[in-house]
Structures are given as C-alpha cells and as structure tokens.
Amino acid sequence: MFSARLGRRAAGVSLVGLFGAGAAYIFIPDKSRSAPTVDNPSLSPSHFTRATLTSSEPSGPNTKLLVLTVHGLSAQTKAPLAPIWSVFIKDDDIQVERPYTPLEGIDEHGRMLFWIKKYPKGEVGRWLHSKKVGDTIEFRGPLSTWAWKEDEWDEVVMISGGTGITPFYQLLHSSIAKGQSKTRFTLLHSSPTPSELPPPEMLGPLREYAAANPQKFGLHLFVDRPEGGVPADVRLGRISKPEIQRCLGLNTPWWRSMFAPSSEPPARKIMFLICGPEPMINAIAGPYGRNFSQGEVGGALGELGYTSRDVRKL
Numbered sequence: 304m305f306s307a308r309l310g311r312r313a314a315g316v317s318l319v320g321l322f323g324a325g326a327a328y329i330f331i332p333d334k335s336r337s338a339p340t341v342d343n344p345s346l347s348p349s350h351f352t353r354a355t356l357t358s359s360e361p362s363g364p365n366t367k368l369l370v371l372t373v374h375g376l377s378a379q380t381k382a383p384l385a386p387i388w389s390v391f392i393k394d395d396d397i398q399v400e401r402p403y404t405p406l407e408g409i410d411e412h413g414r415m416l417f418w419i420k421k422y423p424k425g426e427v428g429r430w431l432h433s434k435k436v437g438d439t440i441e442f443r444g445p446l447s448t449w450a451w452k453e454d455e456w457d458e459v460v461m462i463s464g465g466t467g468i469t470p471f472y473q474l475l476h477s478s479i480a481k482g483q484s485k486t487r488f489t490l491l492h493s494s495p496t497p498s499e500l501p502p503p504e505m506l507g508p509l510r511e512y513a514a515a516n517p518q519k520f521g522l523h524l525f526v527d528r529p530e531g532g533v534p535a536d537v538r539l540g541r542i543s544k545p546e547i548q549r550c551l552g553l554n555t556p557w558w559r560s561m562f563a564p565s566s567e568p569p570a571r572k573i574m575f576l577i578c579g580p581e582p583m584i585n586a587i588a589g590p591y592g593r594n595f596s597q598g599e600v601g602g603a604l605g606e607l608g609y610t611s612r613d614v615r616k617l
C-alpha cells in the first residue's frame with residue numbers, strides 16, 4: 304500500500320513511502336493544482352498536456368502497463384530528458400493528480416510507457432486502470448525525481464520494492480541505451496510474490512543486460528512468499544543486511560578500510576538509492592526525517608557504515 308506522504312514540491316517530487324505494499328497510510332487529500340491545460344503538445348511542469356491512452360495491458364494481479372502518446376510532439380521536446388523524472392497525471396473526474404514514472408522516458412513518437420499499480424481504495428491508480436484505449440489523459444511534467452550525474456559514482460546500488468522499481472528502470476534504460484557509463488549498477492528488487500514481480504517487458508531487458516554485462520550491471524530479485532513457484536534467479540526472503548553484503552561482495556567490515564595500508568586502491572565512490580514502501584525503507588536505510596527530509600541513515604546500510612553522503616531515499 305502506498306503511504307500518502309505526498310510531498311509535492313515546486314522543484315521536484317518526493318517519493319517518500321509511496322511505493323510498494325505494506326506502508327502505513329495517512330490520507331492527505333491531493334488536489335490538482337490550478338495549472339491550465341494547453342492545446343499544443345508541449346511539455347511543462349506548469350501546464351497540463353493532453354495525451355491519448357494508446358495501450359493498456361494487465362501485467363500482474365494489480366498492475367498494468369499503460370502507454371500514453373502525445374501526438375505532434377515538437378522536435379525540441381524530443382531531446383532526451385535526463386533521468387530520473389516523472390509526470391503528474393490528472394484524474395479529471397475528481398481533479399486529483401499523482402506522479403508516475405515513464406519507464407523509458409518519452410520516445411520520438413511522443414510515447415511514454417508506465418507500470419502502474421492500483422490499490423483497492425486508491426484514487427488515481429484505479430481511475431487509470433479503468434481507462435480505455437483512445438481515452439484522453441492529461442499530465443504535466445517533467446519533474447525531477449533525482450538528478451543522475453554521469454561519471455560521479457563508481458557504483459550505484461538501487462534497492463526497490465514493488466512499483467518502486469520504476470525510477471530505477473528509467474535510470475537503467477537511459478544508461479543501457481547510451482552504453483558508455485563508467486558507473487557499475489546493481490539493482491536489488493523485491494516483490495511480495497512471483498506474480499507481482501515486474502512483468503517480462505521490464506525484467507526481460509534487465510536480465511539480458513545483466514547476463515551479457517556482469518561487470519556493468521548486477522540484478523538480484525527477491526520475493527517474500529513462494530506462491531506459484533519461485534523462478535530460478537529469484538531468491539525467497541527479504542532484502543536484508545546479509546543479502547546486501549552478499550550481492551555487493553562486501554565481506555570486509557567497513558571499518559577495516561579505515562586502517563587499510565596506503566598501497567591499497569582507493570575506496571570506490573558508491574551511491575545507494577532506495578525506493579519502496581516505508582517499512583522497507585526504514586529497514587534498509589532508516590526512516591525519513593521531519594518535513595520530508597532524508598533523516599539519518601540507519602537500518603542495514605547504517606550498520607554497514609554508510610552515511611547520508613552515500614544514501615538517497617527517493
């Protein structure tokens with residue numbers, strides 16, 4: 304269940320506790336801003352643009368893959384947008400908006416692919432799932448979720464739960480498409496059951512890339528429960544401190560590096576990004592601070608010696 308610390312901001316959006324299942328929920332009404340809807344197909348956070356739902360396919364018990372297409376997108380808008388970004392989609396029945404992450408950005412035909420979960424009493428997710436191909440849907444954006452910087456980190460480790468994988472998928476898709484990043488990526492992703500894992504349209508390319516480029520990308524999948532059978536490359540159990548250590552080959556205590564002889568290679572610059580339900584974020588990186596701040600790094604990563612310099616809770 305998504306927690307509703309909706310945290311909308313002018314310069315970006317917070318994903319605080321919004322992804323995945325099992326988060327405590329405090330309802331905050333989230334009225335759409337009075338941004339106008341424009342007739343031309345240009346993109347901006349300050350106005351709504353019309354798109355057409357051009358595909359809607361079930362992808363698991365409560366999820367769908369949806370494609371929104373902006374017809375007649377201008378050439379200027381077709382320049383690739385830097386990851387990680389999202390758009391606000393407006394449920395115009397009740398004038399409420401929620402942020403969603405285009406998995407592959409926006410292509411030259413104005414298409415955006417989304418993986419969207421619906422919650423039993425969730426407003427916009429249910430509304431989106433009810434829409435039919437050909438329907439018009441309004442959105443505004445792009446809005447920055449987290450700014451990727453090329454060559455800033457030796458290693459980026461992404462830890463996600465449920466639909467919290469969507470910002471990481473966008474980052475990986477962009478990086479894989481460019482193919483020249485010096486950063487090594489590792490993704491640890493968990494879903495409650497095998498049928499709730501991201502669909503083959505998402506996991507297929509990630510599995511292929513990980514198999515062909517093990518030195519560039521490591522993929523580690525987890526499920527809480529084995530219902531329906533666990534695929535060979537998926538582990539049963541939660542993402543925990545020992546699992547993080549195992550996946551990253553971190554068998555040396557962090558403090559030992561402080562006493563490493565100077566002849567040893569310098570420590571690698573690593574960044575952990577976490578996105579998922581609030582209990583998962585708490586267990587892996589400690590709770591958020593007040594007023595949507597990051598808070599101290601706690602949980603498994605805190606125990607491993609990582610600090611706020613190394614960890615970002617999306």
Ligand SMILES: Cc1cc2nc3c(=O)[nH]c(=O)nc-3n(C[C@H](O)[C@H](O)[C@H](O)COP(=O)(O)OP(=O)(O)OC[C@H]3O[C@@H](n4cnc5c(N)ncnc54)[C@H](O)[C@@H]3O)c2cc1C
Nearest residue numbers: 317318401402403404419420422424425426427428466469
């Ligand atoms: C930057 C960003 C990107 C995102 N990208 C994606 C994405 O790509 N895909 C995706 O699926 N999600 C994404 N999300 C989450 C998404 O924005 C929504 O939060 C999510 O879809 C839930 O919205 P909703 O309107 O369907 O549910 P809401 O109406 O917000 O309800 C959420 C939960 O609260 C419960 N609830 C509703 N009303 C009440 C009430 N009165 N009392 C108690 N509980 C209640 C619902 O049952 C549900 O479990 C993203 C979030 C952010 C911040």
